[in-house]
Amino acid sequence: MAPIADSRQQFDEIPTVVGIFSAFGLVFSVSLFAWICCQRKSSKSNKTPPYKFVHVLKGVDIYPENLNSKKKFGADDKSEAKNKSAMPKNSLHLDLEKRDLNGNFPKTTTKTQGSPDLENSSPKHFAERKKDSVSPDSLKSITSLSSEDKQDKLGTLFFSLEYNFEKKAFVVNIKEARGLPAMDEQSMTSDPYIKMTILPEKKHKVKTRVLRKTLDPAFDETFTFYGIPYSQIQDLTLHFMILSFDRFSRDDVIGEVLIPLAGIELSEGRLLMDREIIKRNVRKSSGRGELLVSLCYQSTTNTLTVVVLKARHLPKSDVSGLSDPYVKVNLYHAKKRISKKKTHVKKCTPNAVFNELFVFDIPCEGLDDISIEFLVLDSDRGSRNEVIGRLTLGSSAEGTGGEHWKEICEYPRRQIAKWHMLCDG
Known part of the structure; x- marks a missing residue:
């Protein structure tokens, strides 16, 4: 009888041992799965994006009519507090609660500043590109135009160009447009947005978001184009098409800006530029083909x-x-x-x-x-x-x-x- 009792005691200990090993195996499997997930997540974050361009919005609401001024896209509360403390009183800032009945932002008395990036720009670029840069005299001349001249003027587009040699990427930042004509006769305002195309191949076509009911839209949107060698920049041309969104019919064309990049040097850093918006060049021919x-x-x-x-x-x-x-x-x-x-x-x-x-x-x-x-x-x-x-x-x-x-x-x-x-x- 003694051997039978010993064998029963051994069989009773087997489930306990199996349970202990199963628990250790489960803990090891969960830990291994969590480690693999973390490694994949970190590897994905370090990879170069597969798309051709990256679209970045900086501190401007996507839909101003739906979001309040506290909800900013792409900026946290700490960065907002720093920007507010460092921003001067006469700089451009969108306060959605200060719009008038038409949705336009009230114009400040001084118009010598276009955007925060214009203030922090180095004076070297302004000395090299006097005809392309923003100057207080040019802005004063715009504000002092008569009503008849304003009807003929289609506004001014402000943007910056940069080439990132580390990533071999061409960067275009569409900052703002000023003095656009009103395309809606009832509200005497526009819903502007901008389409940009890199010519002559037309492979890269991007557009900004629509800003509702404003004649001085501040887009501040950055487009990064990868895979463009710096040696080919001189052969390219930027085409900006400024349009006004129309919900019920075809969008109205306000004008266009054409920028040949031949002769523009981007090796020394970011270049700030502004151009007058001209009427769209409708090319007429003797026939339609x-x-x-x-x-x-x-x-x-x-x-x-x-x-x-x-x-x-x-x-x-x-x-x-x-x-x-x-x-x-x-x-x-x-x-x-x-x-x-x-x-x-x-x-x-x-x-x-x-x-x-x-x-x-x-x-x-x-x-x-x-x-x-x-x-x-x-x-x-x-x-x-x-x-x-x-x-x-x-x-x-x-x-x-x-x-x-x-x-x-x-x-x-x-x-x-x-x-x-x-x-x-």
């Missing part, structure tokens, strides 16, 4: 085959001198659009070759109530695509459009191609 299309009507299947072949002599709708055209095809029945197609975008060319075929089913017998519309547009990822030219083919169309339509009706099952002049969109 031509479009080659081929049509074939199949009476047996009651289908219309449309081939968009080529476009040539398209106008320069972009400031870079080149367009990114594509064609949108709309089919109408009794003046109601029943189908739509579009071609691929052809990059940077005034003479595009598409060679794309579309087949439309006709809902009625014959082509009497059918018309087809071709819209040639310039692709723009940052805003709405601009219409370069328009072409309409149908029984009621005039000129070559009506003649082409008459031929495909008289000769079904025959593919007929013609060049057509585009009209204004």
Whole structure:
């Protein structure tokens, strides 16, 4: 009986030993998992961001109508207290509770300061770029303009340029704009924002946020573009488009600023600049270009085959001198659009070759109530695509459009191609 009792005692100790080892294993696993998570988090924070640019907001509310003055984006309470103590009385500061009925900020008596960065800038840059820098005389001349001159003036844009040699990054800071015209006739104010494009390749397109109901917007937004060698800076051009947001229609274009970077030296640090906003340069041409299309009507299947072949002599709708055209095809029945197609975008060319075929089913017998519309547009990822030219083919169309339509009706099952002049969109 003694051996049996000893074996039972040994079996009773096994669950206790297994529980102890399980507890130690659980604690070790949790500790290892926490350590791995911390290592991954630290490694992610040290990596270079994979995107092309970094957008930074500094101390300005994103939506001034929804946030109070205490809620700042990208700044904590301690930094705000330091900035308030170090900020002089005549510097620019957005106090949302001091706006008037239209939402505009009251103008201070002295306008010799544009932003805090302008105060802390070294006098060396001002000596080198007198025509580009901010001077009290230039600001006084702006404030002393008559009402007639202010109507002709579109305002001034303030910005800074910098090149980070460690990260090989080009940095553009859009500081503010002053003296913008009122695009809303009812409230006599604007909702401005700025689109910026690096030309000529147009790979980098960015835009600021919209500031509501102000003619002197203070954006203070920084855009950092990685992967641009310093040797290529001289070949680039900055294009700023100043617009006013419109909720119910296309945004109003206030003006533009074009900055060729040739001859601008950024090796000595940040460069502060200002430029007068000019009217948008609408490049007119003798025509809107031509479009080659081929049509074939199949009476047996009651289908219309449309081939968009080529476009040539398209106008320069972009400031870079080149367009990114594509064609949108709309089919109408009794003046109601029943189908739509579009071609691929052809990059940077005034003479595009598409060679794309579309087949439309006709809902009625014959082509009497059918018309087809071709819209040639310039692709723009940052805003709405601009219409370069328009072409309409149908029984009621005039000129070559009506003649082409008459031929495909008289000769079904025959593919007929013609060049057509585009009209204004």
